[in-house]
Amino acid sequence: MEGRSTPKEPNFNFTKKIMDSGGDTLNLCIQCGTCTGSCPSSKITALRTRKLIRKAQLGLEDEIFSTDDLWQCTTCYRCYERCPRGVDVPSIIIILRNMAVKRGDLAEAHQKNAGYIINTGHIIPFGKKQEAMRKKVGLDPTPPTTLSSEKALKEVKAIVKKTGFDKLITGSDKSIKNEESNEK
Ligand code: SF4
Ligand code: SF4
Structure with missing residues (x-):
């Protein structure tokens, strides 16, 4: 009708x-x-x-x-x-x-966040702005996480690979594969 x-x-x-x-x-x-x-x-x-x-x-x-x-x-x-x-x-x-x-129906913003985890071990982009804020309150510019430890980052990447998280996410959008923090 x-x-x-x-x-x-x-x-x-x-x-x-x-x-x-x-x-x-x-x-x-x-x-x-x-x-x-x-x-x-x-x-x-x-x-x-x-x-x-x-x-x-x-x-x-x-x-x-x-x-x-x-x-x-x-x-x-x-x-x-x-x-x-x-x-x-x-x-x-x-x-x-x-x-x-x-x-393959992951929302774009979540794809981006997943890309950050895959590439940096962090869900939130970290860059010069965050470094400056940390310095201002007397902290080391880089936090003691995957951002300052290659070993920790390697471990995160191994988990990502072993669990198939990378394939699951890049299956939705291959462009995030090489995406790094855009705030640097
Ligand atoms: S609060 Fe929401 S989920 Fe719970 S009974 Fe009411 S409509 Fe359903
Ligand atoms: S968990 Fe919070 S944001 Fe999500 S549907 Fe419930 S009230 Fe809304």
Whole structure:
């Protein structure tokens, strides 16, 4: 019918997959909306936690992965603390994110952060600005981490390789392979 979108068919196999992966509180949700009302991210992004959980309950896989909503959660756990039904929303979101990465649907900002870990062992870029800030408060310009220890960096890279993290991430975007901190 004109003007009406195609109805989305529930896919309970996908719902079961989420629940079998550790998201077994998914079916407890009664759609009260407390999570959305509590979510700091929903105030500044399009993430609507209740809606995301509803899509997950119905197994609307394509709808879940076709937007960046999944990646707007900061995993602050406020929704979980306030949910009257004990739905572990952040864990469900993490399960969905893991599925998204396997599909090659990792959000661009997260791809970048993963690239920083692969290349430097840090999730936050470190450069001249940070060095200056450390100096100002009397610290060594470089922190005692992978940034100053080749051995530690080698160990991180070995873990990255052994766990297949590099392949998983570069499978989504090969350009991060050689990316280094852009703040230097
Ligand atoms: S607060 Fe809990 S029960 Fe209410 S909508 Fe959110 S997940 Fe569902
Ligand atoms: S854990 Fe995520 S979804 Fe829940 S309140 Fe925090 S930002 Fe929102």
